Amino acid sequence: GAGVSQSPRYKVAKRGQDVALRCDPISGHVSLFWYQQALGQGPEFLTYFQNEAQLDKSGLPSDRFFAERPEGSVSTLKIQRTQQEDSAVYLCASSLDPRGVLAQYFGPGTRLLVL
Amino acid sequence: SQQGEEDPQALSIQEGENATMNCSYKTSINNLQWYRQNSGRGLVHLILIRSNEREKHSGRLRVTLDTSKKSSSLLITASRAADTASYFCATDGNNNDMRFGAGTRLTVKP
Numbered sequence A: 001g002a003g004v005s006q007s008p009r010y011k012v013a014k015r016g017q018d019v020a021l022r023c024d025p026i027s028g029h030v031s032l033f034w035y036q037q038a039l040g041q042g043p044e045f046l047t048y049f050q051n052e053a054q055l056d057k058s059g060l061p062s063d064r065f066f067a068e069r070p071e072g073s074v075s076t077l078k079i080q081r082t083q084q085e086d087s088a089v090y091l092c093a094s095s096l097d098p099r100g101v102l103a104q105y106f107g108p109g110t111r112l113l114v115l
Numbered sequence B: 001s002q003q004g005e006e007d008p009q010a011l012s013i014q015e016g017e018n019a020t021m022n023c024s025y026k027t028s029i030n031n032l033q034w035y036r037q038n039s040g041r042g043l044v045h046l047i048l049i050r051s052n053e054r055e056k057h058s059g060r061l062r063v064t065l066d067t068s069k070k071s072s073s074l075l076i077t078a079s080r081a082a083d084t085a086s087y088f089c090a091t092d093g094n095n096n097d098m099r100f101g102a103g104t105r106l107t108v109k110p
Helices: none
Strands: A005-007 A010-013 A019-024 A031-037 A044-050 A053-056 A065-068 A075-079 A088-095 A110-114 B005-007 B010-014 B019-024 B031-037 B043-050 B055-058 B061-066 B071-076 B085-092 B098-100 B104-109
Touching: A005 A088, A010 A019, A019 A088, A019 A110, A031 A075, A044 A065, A044 A075, A044 B098, A075 A088, B005 B085, B010 B019, B019 B104, B031 B061, B031 B071, B043 B055, B043 B061, B043 B071, B071 B085
Parallel strands: A010 A110, B010 B104
Antiparallel strands: A005 A019, A019 A075, A031 A044, A031 A088, A044 A053, A065 A075, A088 A110, B005 B019, B019 B071, B031 B043, B031 B085, B055 B061, B061 B071, B085 B098, B085 B104
């Protein structure tokens, strides 16, 4: 079946621009996670949804970052007034497990470059 | 902040050799997982080991866990060129987040 998909795969933004990154999880997966991965580093947790409820957003680096999952399926990560330090790969993962502490299934990521 | 630390940061071996990667973590865990990431792609789940398990096998993979030392190792036997990738350990504690290490970059030369 279809895996986790993300769009766009690549995004170049001018500093100060707003961007929106989309994640389509595997159908039926309850939990959804966003991670930020800098070059040469492991993924860093940003936020977590269980269905439509955002249960943990402790990893969001600033109030310029906002995520939503209004119908409990597709999720959008929005970054307002992008800065150069926001340049990274943004990974989305979903899991059947409500807490996502069993296997997570990752999308290919969106590579964001802020100039 | 990242919980786990993988060691070594990079490993280069010949096809057919075994590859061993280690992971150390800081706080108590419920589970530890290993993931693989090929260049430019998402992570793929390899294996999960629970805190009450000491060893687990899956195909050519063998994972060990020592909770007293807060460490785990991933052994890939009879490596293949296709095993070339970055390998990450991930731990979960009592929070809802999984914490990943910085990864080991494995290169298997044909």
